[in-house]
Amino acid sequence: MTKVSEKALWFKQLSGNKPLIIAGPCSAETPDQVLEIAHGIKDQATIYRAGIWKPRTRPGGFEGVGAIGLKWLQQVKTETGMLLATEVATAEHVELALAHEIDVLWIGARTTVNPFAVQEIADALKGTDKIVFIKNPVNPDLSLWIGGFERLQNAGIDKLGFIHRGFSSYEKIKYRNKPEWQIPIDLQIRFPEIPLINDPSHITGNRDLIQQVAQKALDLNFDGLMIETHCTPDLAWSDAAQQVTPNQLQEILSNLVLRDSLNLEDSYVHEMNMFRTKIDEIDTQILKLLRDRMQIADEIGLLKKAKNVAVLQPERWQEVLIKMRREGKENKLGEAFITSLFKAIHDESITRQDHIINRK
Numbered sequence: 001m002t003k004v005s006e007k008a009l010w011f012k013q014l015s016g017n018k019p020l021i022i023a024g025p026c027s028a029e030t031p032d033q034v035l036e037i038a039h040g041i042k043d044q045a046t047i048y049r050a051g052i053w054k055p056r057t058r059p060g061g062f063e064g065v066g067a068i069g070l071k072w073l074q075q076v077k078t079e080t081g082m083l084l085a086t087e088v089a090t091a092e093h094v095e096l097a098l099a100h101e102i103d104v105l106w107i108g109a110r111t112t113v114n115p116f117a118v119q120e121i122a123d124a125l126k127g128t129d130k131i132v133f134i135k136n137p138v139n140p141d142l143s144l145w146i147g148g149f150e151r152l153q154n155a156g157i158d159k160l161g162f163i164h165r166g167f168s169s170y171e172k173i174k175y176r177n178k179p180e181w182q183i184p185i186d187l188q189i190r191f192p193e194i195p196l197i198n199d200p201s202h203i204t205g206n207r208d209l210i211q212q213v214a215q216k217a218l219d220l221n222f223d224g225l226m227i228e229t230h231c232t233p234d235l236a237w238s239d240a241a242q243q244v245t246p247n248q249l250q251e252i253l254s255n256l257v258l259r260d261s262l263n264l265e266d267s268y269v270h271e272m273n274m275f276r277t278k279i280d281e282i283d284t285q286i287l288k289l290l291r292d293r294m295q296i297a298d299e300i301g302l303l304k305k306a307k308n309v310a311v312l313q314p315e316r317w318q319e320v321l322i323k324m325r326r327e328g329k330e331n332k333l334g335e336a337f338i339t340s341l342f343k344a345i346h347d348e349s350i351t352r353q354d355h356i357i358n359r360k
């Protein structure tokens with residue numbers, strides 16, 4: 001039977017077995033702004049986040065208030081008792097954050113891509129007992145994400161977590177950063193005890209979409225949410241479109257449906273086992289059909305070899321894809337799913353034919 005994975009003890013103590021909520025502005029802007037937001041969210045969030053140093057895509061944007069903002073954050077702790085979190089990208093940032101009693105440090109997506117930078121941060125953190133979250137790298141590379149985690153782990157930091165903020169993509173999509181949910185799912189399977197936080201603000205880039213992404217994250221067993229919050233989001237100095245007000249944060253959180261990770265009632269287990277047996281049978285059938293299809297592709301490969309014809313037949317491939325998308329639609333199967341499924345099948349088919357045609 002599936003076992004419910006136990007999260008690390010430090011995390012259970014911090015979150016109290018509820019989703020951990022991290023909220024606060026994208027950037028600290030002024031002492032008043034920092035404090036006003038803190039008072040607005042103190043009953044909803046455990047950790048107050050604010051960017052002090054902001055890595056921007058292009059020069060000329062607001063790059064953060066710098067170390068002075070750390071003093072404003074300390075005032076937040078004095079007045080509200082919330083834990084403090086900020087992003088660090090260099091050893092100097094780490095030293096300043098430690099000197100100002102920041103409790104939680106996170107490594108941003110643009111830093112995780114650079115092993116030199118992550119190592120520098122890990123070295124600067126040696127010997128501390130800070131909580132450190134590592135955001136996914138901007139490119140969808142699970143090994144790089146895990147590599148950053150391991151650098152921190154090797155430096156002796158044991159209160160570690162992951163933050164999923166989505167991945168850059170060249171194509172225009174409805175989100176600012178593509179979630180690629182399969183990546184954090186793979187991560188959970190490999191590191192079941194490490195907390196995994198979702199950042200719907202950076203995934204969506206749009207406050208109207210935060211609710212649905214936050215719910216999806218909880219449905220996928222995420223352990224917490226980081227949601228950018230600002231008293232006057234439209235006037236924010238960075239990432240205005242994705243920040244919500246403290247009231248909106250409250251509404252989003254109260255609309256969330258929390259799910260149990262398992263149910264052990266007999267009736268549930270019984271019904272579930274029946275469904276899963278059916279799924280197992282269907283999966284076996286799918287596999288057999290794929291085997292048969294590949295055998296035909298191999299025979300076509302031999303024919304192409306005998307007649308010296310190219311493996312890739314673009315017109316035929318387009319015909320297959322268009323037909324499958326149409327039939328997919330008739331069967332209520334999403335176009336993106338059918339496209340990626342048949343691309344994978346076609347890819348395998350041409351790989352096998354290429355092997356056959358070049359075999360001596």
Ligand SMILES: O=C(O)C(=O)C[C@]1(C(=O)O)C=C[C@@H](O)C=C1
Binds near residue numbers: 297301316320350
């Ligand atoms: O129709 C062919 O020529 C095939 O080899 C089959 C197939 C496929 O798998 O559907 C594979 C390669 C071609 O590019 C087009 C289609």
